Amino acid sequence: MTFPPEQAVHFGPYRIYPGQRLVMEAERPLRLGRRAMDILLILLEHAGNVVSKQHLMTEIWPNSVVEEINLRVHMAALRKALGDGQAGQRYIVTVAQRGYSFVAPYSLEHIELDRPSEPVESSSHNLPLRRTRMIGRQALVDSLMTHLPHQRFITLVGPGGIGKTTVALRVAEQLIGRYRDGIRLLDLAPIHDPSMITGHLATLLELSLHDAEPLNNLAMFLRERQMLLVIDNCEHLIDSVALLCESLLRGAPHLHILATSREYLRAEGEFVQRLESLDCPPPIAVLDRAQALNFSALQLFVERAMASHDSFELTDADLPRVIDICRRLDGIPLALELAAGQVASLGLEGLLRQLQGSFRQLTPHNQSALGRHQTLRATLDWSFDLLSVCEQTCLRRLGLFRGGFTLTSAAAVIVGEQVETREVFGSITQLVAKSLLNVDVGDEEVFYRLLDTTRSYALEKLEQAGELPATRERHAERCLALMHQAQNDWEHIPTGLWIERYARSLEDVRSALDWGLAVTGPHTLAIRLTATSTPLWQELSLLKEHGGYVRKALALLEAAPEPCPRLKMSLKLALGSACYHAQGGTAETIEAFVCARALARRCDDVAGQLRAVSGHLAVNLSCGNYQMALEQSQQFDRLGLNGDAVLDLSTHRLRVLALHFAGDQHRARMNAEEVLQRMAHSGHLNRFTHGFGVQYDQSVAALTILARILWIQGQPEQAWRTARQALDIALQINHGTSICYTLALSGCLIAHYNGDTRTARELLYLLQEQAQKHSVQLFYSWAQHYARVIHRADAPALPGPGAGLIKEIMVTLDSTLIDDDLLQRADTGAAGWCTAEILRARADALLAAGSPVNHDAAESVLIRALNVAQHQGALAWELRSATSLARLFQRQGRYRQAHELLAPIYQRFTEGYATPDLIAVRRLLGELQEHLPA
Structure with a gap:
């Protein structure tokens, strides 16, 4: 039977809308996984009849060969979610050797076709899908939902196994959509170091903590947000959690907190709700x-x-x-x-x-x-x-997993002394059946996990059995194998799918590194894991934390008798990239890339050399060392690329960067357009080259620099369209550092140059948000400086000598920011692309002083600026310098000379007449025209 779209199916407390793939339980949506929903709909279509296992597997996984265990696990999850067996009512039965059958009575109901479907909510919360039906706690859930908006801070207290997490998740699930800025679940069970709490919370909030006061930073971020924070398993970190809750609630008036703990937190403003046992009949009762x-x-x-x-x-x-x-x-x-x-x-x-x-x-x-x-x-x-010896061994060894794990991962950690591979599957099946192991059913894979209570018990048994060291080593080896697989997949599958597949390994990687990098750990294994797990830390925006592990791994590697040069090179490259985004072109960043290149040369690793040179080149550009960067870009040809088209494109694009900032706009544009043509023809328009220097999407980076070149060459409208295209691609692929890069180098600037103040402010806000989210401190600090001009906000003082690029950019936004360091760079030719603007700013400063003796000096400086701009092909800077010089001539009564200077430059523009620079020139030309003879 196929259900028409205007019919709903009603059974027990559930109403199913097949056309919308929606399950309602007492007017609340029941969130089922995609596969569980598929199974339910197929069984409903064949209600009363047996559906074979083979038919179900063919329908649900039409393009895959899957084991029967997948179906059994998804079926068990569906039954638990529906509460199959509640009040003795069966919904789905297993027919031995045949399949499954939906056996409950049901009715069909007519519905309106325009009934709205359940909105997609995944972005508003990170709550897991419900694994089981809650029993005996609905009155408490209702009470908590009533009190939480007023109490703001409630802690559910009770012993292990009493159901605190179940109640907290049910309350949160029923509040989905009630909080404007969503709901976040912070599970503290895997965390043992109090100092890690704020970092974990920041990751959940997609926020990077840059300063020395993380609690204040978190409170500031949450100040205007209306959000529910669920903090689970607080008992082993009570003092730190209490301090966190107090700080956040003081600083964020619209934040609500629901915590669970075996004892109350003793925090200011805390309301304690104790959970009692489920109701049992009294001893003397005679009941049917x-x-x-x-x-x-x-x-x-x-x-x-x-x-x-x-x-x-x-x-x-x-x-x-x-x-x-x-x-x-x-x-x-x-x-x-x-x-x-x-x-x-x-x-x-x-x-x-x-x-x-x-x-x-x-x-x-x-x-x-x-x-x-x-x-x-x-x-x-x-x-x-009651478990068999094999099942006991499996449970003990599984206690090492902090997150979800697959059957393959379980086997890798379990198999060893006393247990063979063929025994693992049966033992895990029994552990699931006996409720000692839980199942998390994803759409494609099945993951297992231990409850915190059971995991603590299993670890205790593991240590008592003397198996902890050997099992830890197998666990770390499995993490390493997973990270190798993740590294291989990094360039070949979409980012979202990659994160879904590998992010759940983070807690286990942390655990393996904490153990392996300790004084007594197996250092070689942990060092390799540190290097190999780099993509995971980068994709999850945890560069700062990874940098800490990398430094530990490098220190241990240095102490080794014969450190592996390839491993050290990988760690130095990871350190260079992490340091660049977290702190900019510091000595540590530069040393990392320089050392990585030396090691790559020693290993005859061309790709490693290219990555090291490109990383150092990016550092030089950010520091304003443009000639050095240009020389480095010429090294690419000498290295040779062995026919690698993607690396060749990357090096060609970096050469464009060096030419642009060195001031050669003609060659830079020709090269930029050639790069984009090659990308389009080779199908690499959106290709992301992971591990190459400082990682940005290729097309985003190329379009960003082309937009800058176009603006400087006097095409502001085309420049904006190109900058917008770069940003659109970055947003489409949702790559954070690429978004930051294009906003910082083109989007915010060109919008402001073109006089679009509203857009400039919107893009600046986006830059600040994305730079925080992805730990890109370099561009976060740039955004703070941009706010000085775009928002007229207070900003930190500009960095001193050696800061390079950001100081030069700021002078193009506000000429009053000129200083002696910039003048020296312009005089020596080190300022490259910005030389004409620095000279113009100097001349404006001389003229602003008001002394007639400065006029000759200002005129001389402006003529020099004009010549530099003309030589570089920088029509925009030529116009600005000519405008300043024409105003000086106007002040001196040299109207004809001013007009003859400015008019030809203005006439070379073919677009952008509504931009501030061209509007000002048009007004000035009109004033000059009034003083010319008819």
């Missing part, structure tokens, strides 16, 4: 089955038992046993899930007998927090003892 299932502890146990054991049904005869089990487990959700996972193998009678033996030493039904903690610990011990 329907009455008993009103108690949430029984609901949870029965639902999870039905999910793990297809043939399980609660009978009246079984009811006393189930009530006894729930009461012995103190109604603790995690303990109930662990027990329900054993029903298939032990049966209810055997399960109760086991619990009676294992829990005899505990005070019965102790409802204190300590008592519930003891109950959970005893449940974990009991569950662990």
